[in-house]
Amino acid sequence: MAERFLTFRVDGELYALPANQVAEVIRLPAMARVPHAPKGLLGLANLRGSVLPVASVRGLVGIEESAEATTRAIVLDGAAPVALAVDVVEALVAVETEQIETRQAELATRPGERLKGAFAADGRNAIAKILDIEGLIGAAFRQEARARPRRALARVAVQEGGIDGKAGGDDRQMLVSFDVAGQEYALALDVVQEIVDTPEALAAMPASEALVLGVTPFRDTLLPLLSLRGLLGFTNRVERTDREKIVVTRVGGALVGLLADRMRSIFPADTDLIEKIPPVLSARAGGEAKISAIYRGENGRRLVSVLAPDQLFREDVMQRLKASGGSTGEGDREAPGSQREQRQFLVFRLGDDEFGLPIEAVDEVARVPDQITRLPRTPKFLEGVINLRGEVLPVVDQRRRFDMPALHERTARRLVVVRTERHKAGLIVDSVSEVLRCPADEIEPAPNLSNETVKLVHGVVNLEQAGRLVLLLDPAELLTRAERGLLDTFRAKAERAVL
Incomplete structure (x- = not known):
């Protein structure tokens, strides 16, 4: 009876895995490094929408890592898929059961190897060692693990602070601040949906005002993108920079993106230091009419203009926003009783x-x-x-x-x-x-x-x-x-x- 194996090399050594354990072979993917990962865990990768841990065979068997030599990943089949980073994938071979030697494999192991057997890959010289991959992974990643139930990411229990805009249990307001034309502005944290990088894809809208930069794909909808410089009465930049950020907020039920020059900070503001804009300024039609309050921090040395989303746009602009794709998408609808957390x-x-x-x-x-x-x-x-x-x-x-x-x-x-x-x-x-x-x-x-x-x-x-x-x-x-x-x-x- 013949058994099929996938053979591969690591630091010149020839190893094998049973073919029925292999789901596919891919190029070594881009990975997110896991802090304090045990030796042998290279990181996490995205495989067609699924998060996949990538383990290094070099690390598992005690061989020095080599970023240049490791080029392929073998994705294992199973309930919890794992990818094994290897140097080179050799071949898919069929081996008669009686040709698999177990005693010789035990004698030939290197420190750190765990083998189930070995066979002559070309009939004479090259010996392929069959890895006990379950044993290697178990020894490397779970020997120090304590029994603890798996759970979904829960809300962090904190004594003070929260997402409702209040901070610290005292009378403070969480603000998100950003720069526009060299000045610091802010929005309350609870009205900010996200802060994201500027998009690569941007469809300009014909015959639109200078403040309307266009629309861009966002989640499962289109996000109208507007210039905070234009909204606040400043001239737009001629050249874009990589420090610009999009502040995503909701205005009158419509989701919009506001382009800021750069993100500044997130901070708790004492409400006693937040003063409403003087009536003489709020009655004007210029950029100062968009400001709802002023925060006086650092003993008056730091002045932050606090914006209110519902004051940023004229009514006619609001109507165009809703008509140009500002309505919420499927993933963000707020139907009573069915809203996703x-x-x-x-x-x-x-x-x-x-x-x-x-x-x-x-x-x-x-x-x-x-x-x-x-x-x-x-x-x-x-x-x-x-x-x-x-x-x-x-x-x-x-x-x-x-x-x-x-x-x-x-x-x-x-x-x-x-x-x-x-x-x-x-x-x-x-x-x-x-x-x-x-x-x-x-x-x-x-x-x-x-x-x-x-x-x-x-x-x-x-x-x-x-x-x-x-x-x-x-x-x-x-x-x-x-x-x-x-x-x-x-x-x-x-x-x-x-x-």
Whole structure:
């Protein structure tokens, strides 16, 4: 009786897998790196709409990784598919059962190999070793795992803060600010659907005003795109930049995208410092009529003009917006009793990888302060502490926390202030790219191919059309239990040192 095997090479070694375990062979896909992944897990990839963990055979058998040599991925068939990254796929061969040697395979194993047998691939010289792939994966990824039920990404339980626009349990309003013509403007967080990059595809609308830039595909509908510069009475830029962002909001029931020069920050504003626009200005017809209030921060040194979406457009423009594709699409309708639960995430970058934090766990986003107080004998992940409006805040370098090399270009770095049930900390990230909104039932659980170190990834948003995977992090798991204890200790020291 003959058995069929797929043979492949890794670092010159010839290995084999039973053909009935193989679903397909693909080119090595683009992958999202998983922080603190065990050796052998390269990352997560998108395979025709499904999130697929990619394991390296080199890592599984203890061979040094080589990005240049590894070119193919073998997708295994099964209830939980996994792709195996290999150097070269050789052939599909048929081997008689009596030609498979098990004793010789046991004698010929390299350290780290787990084999089920071996056979002569060409009848004489080349020996193909049959990998025990289930044993290798189990040893590499699940030996440290604790039994814990799989669950969908749940709302983060925080003592303070929320998605309703209020922050911190006190009388504060969460604002999203952005630059327009060198000035800072803001919208309340609860009226912002998403903040996304400027689209590549944009259909211009004939005979439209300068403020109407066109329409662009968005989710399952068309999104009219308008210039905040035009709406506020400024001249439009001649050239576009890669820092421009689209603020997606709803105006009179219509979904619209507002083009801003760049995203500035997300921050809690004390409502006592938000003043209504003076009547003499609100009665005028210019750009100042679009402003509903002024926020006076930093003892009056920071003035932020707060916009109200329903004040941005004239009535005739509103009618054209609704007629030109501003109505909601199938995935965003708000039929009573049937509305899908929506989740919002702040997306940040570390290198080429994107991560998301539940927006209700984010207190604010700000520039990385110039002055960070260093503390002696601190753990390597702790950058120091800062005094944030009278509160001592530990600052974590997220690159260092995820064992990534230091960033040379630091101008775009941001401080994301995250709150959990017990801790509040500032995370230094490479950049903040957007606020992402998606239905809760479209969040895929993280593949169950991990050990204790990667349980911080609780879900994945698969933006298949854009070729992006956003790994959703649990803020409570960003630090280990030991590190949280150290954080408590150093925070107590910092309060004495700073205050």
